[in-house]
Amino acid sequence: MKNLFLFLSFVAYASFAIAQDNDSTSVKRKNVIKFLPVNIPFQSTSFEYERMINAKNSFTLGIGLPNQQSLIGKYGIKDGSHQNGSDPTLNTLELGTMHVRAAFRHYGGGKRNLPRGFYIEPYVKYQKITGSASGSFTDDSQNKTYTAAIDVNVNTMNVGFQLGAQFLIAKRVTLDFYFLGLEAGFLSGNVTGTAPDEKFATDLYTEMKKSKNDLPASIGDKIDITQSGNQVNLKASSVPYPWFRSGISIGIAF
Numbered sequence: 001m002k003n004l005f006l007f008l009s010f011v012a013y014a015s016f017a018i019a020q021d022n023d024s025t026s027v028k029r030k031n032v033i034k035f036l037p038v039n040i041p042f043q044s045t046s047f048e049y050e051r052m053i054n055a056k057n058s059f060t061l062g063i064g065l066p067n068q069q070s071l072i073g074k075y076g077i078k079d080g081s082h083q084n085g086s087d088p089t090l091n092t093l094e095l096g097t098m099h100v101r102a103a104f105r106h107y108g109g110g111k112r113n114l115p116r117g118f119y120i121e122p123y124v125k126y127q128k129i130t131g132s133a134s135g136s137f138t139d140d141s142q143n144k145t146y147t148a149a150i151d152v153n154v155n156t157m158n159v160g161f162q163l164g165a166q167f168l169i170a171k172r173v174t175l176d177f178y179f180l181g182l183e184a185g186f187l188s189g190n191v192t193g194t195a196p197d198e199k200f201a202t203d204l205y206t207e208m209k210k211s212k213n214d215l216p217a218s219i220g221d222k223i224d225i226t227q228s229g230n231q232v233n234l235k236a237s238s239v240p241y242p243w244f245r246s247g248i249s250i251g252i253a254f
Helices: 002-020 037-042 198-213
Strands: 031-036 044-052 057-066 089-107 117-139 144-169 173-194 223-228 231-253
Touching: 031 037, 031 173, 037 044, 037 089, 037 231, 044 089, 044 231, 057 117, 117 173, 144 231, 198 223, 198 231
Parallel strands: none
Antiparallel strands: 031 044, 031 231, 044 057, 057 089, 089 117, 117 144, 144 173, 173 231, 223 231
């Protein structure tokens, strides 16, 4: 119900803005398809479609397709073959992110051959993050090797706005710099850790409970930590958090 209210509020704002600027000036390039390379490190292949409504306003629909692959060997993350001695060994590490974003964009300045110029863009966004990791370590005193794993499955609902500038090159190629984006979001989901045995799980459970108790009540009350055998589960429900958004996209206008 909360997500529906946020979406309806966004649509109402967009309709009001359009009503305030119903200029019918001809727009030569009404459509833009964009690629967002900044999302590649988050294991997401992301695209956006922008549609001009009139000379100063447009709607944008963005989608990020998850590309869940191993992160080992990327961004300085090393696998077990690079570990020394009895240091913990990273065996697997995967991450995938998907999102859907709907936005209304208002361009400032004079009425020109858009879509180009400085803009403000309020938006709503849904995001889903999945990941997993496993590792092992050796207890030299017992000459025994232990393994552990973690699985992440969370989703977020965000509202925000961004400031940016879009440029047209040779009347067809767009460069879109969004340099100041602020979001407020709610996170829900599960993080499950599988320990080598029940004793390790109990120690992990105890440490996680201590960390939860150090959080503000507005956050800690929305987190539930439980233990079942050698597994510890953290469940989050509508945990509020802020986020910052910036980056660049490249597109084709037609």
